[in-house]
Amino acid sequence: MGAPLYSIPGTTVPAATTPAPADAPAVAPAPRTVAEVMAGSQVQAVLDELDTELVGLAPVKARIRDIAALLVIDRLRLGQGLTTTSPTLHMAFTGRPGTGKTTVALRMATLLHRLGYVRRDHLVAVTRDDLVGSYIGHTGPKTREVLKKAMGGVLFIDEAYTLYRPENERDYGQEAIEILLQTMENQRDDLVVILAGYGNRMDTFFHSNPGLRSRIAHHLDFPDYSPPELLQIALRLLHGQHYRFDAAAEGAFAEYIARRITQPHFANARSVRNALDRARLRQASRLFADAERVLDRDALTTITADDIRASRVFAAST
Missing domain, CATH: 3.40.50.300 (P-loop containing nucleotide triphosphate hydrolases)
Known part of the structure; x- marks a missing residue:
């Protein structure tokens, strides 16, 4: 960013003691609106x-x-x-x-x-x-x-x-x-x-x-996020990483949030990001195990409900 067009607070601009040269650039007027x-x-x-x-x-x-x-x-x-x-x-x-x-x-x-x-x-x-x-x-x-x-x-x-x-x-x-x-x-x-x-x-x-x-x-x-806001954060994070939930996974993740938010050490968006990282890890392991399968774009980008429900959050309640 270039030099500001007006004075910075806390500074003093000395008054001019000599006339400005005729060819000197005009000083931009201070903003008024x-x-x-x-x-x-x-x-x-x-x-x-x-x-x-x-x-x-x-x-x-x-x-x-x-x-x-x-x-x-x-x-x-x-x-x-x-x-x-x-x-x-x-x-x-x-x-x-x-x-x-x-x-x-x-x-x-x-x-x-x-x-x-x-x-x-x-x-x-x-x-x-x-x-x-x-x-x-x-x-x-x-x-x-x-x-x-x-x-x-x-x-x-x-x-x-x-x-x-x-x-x-x-x-x-x-x-x-x-x-x-x-x-x-x-x-x-x-x-x-x-x-x-x-x-x-x-x-x-x-x-x-x-x-x-x-x-x-x-x-x-800074207030805690609500469950719908946390789900929206999850969808934004997935979109930015070129992943998506299938229809069942989105419901599973909403359930995950409802359970996780009541547990100790819940950290709002940070916990959501960590949960998505673990879901991606499970998705990768699932795809890796099927070595002969042709992996198209849809397979590589889709998180399933099973990838979510394998979390310990669900296991702890069963």
Whole structure:
């Protein structure tokens, strides 16, 4: 993406001290309408991608649109000389695994870049192991190296609550938190941090550290997918891999979802993807066993009900 046509928040453009040469290119005027900002930044394309790429998540998508609206209006205010400082953009994404948090973080990085709030369309995704060392003097360099890689873009910390382990007095996570807090405050014009994890554990994490809570401007809660939404996700994944369910398999997979969703460690879309991977493995084994069979396109792309019902989810209930 080329240089923006208008000032980036938090920067000051010095007044000209000498006349511009007669042949100097004209400076594009600052946008004055929402439509001009949206067209110039291509933000609408990011919002459209969220709508088409992610099933469900209506409250999350609505909140992303609210944030986009805030930034677009802030851009127009800047053009009228009404603001000179960047809004706080650090965020918390709460919800169970497989609810789209990482995907939304990637799209948020693109949105912030297109509006000029970060220099790069760049997301660095890490966990505690990437930040916290195993001995004295190890954590600081690890954390600072991650922050250096993420600078100018978005840092996504999954299971962020694992940085805080009060039961272990010798844990080095607190050092990583302190460095993170300092950077979130002092470099907030050049880095957006998104902290993610289970809702109840993130609440405990924030209550334990008011400094972190005060730096988070936007809290987005990602709901679990409904069974029909999970089936829709499965059909999209299969289509993208050039597979399909036969008529009986689709019903079997809907039953699989209804059973699996009540079991421990269910991870929404992640569990659906894993189940499809296992079904593909069974389909491949079934076709491989019939070595003389001519395998046409239909055979190679079809998942059957037997490929689904061989799952332990069904065996456990019989």
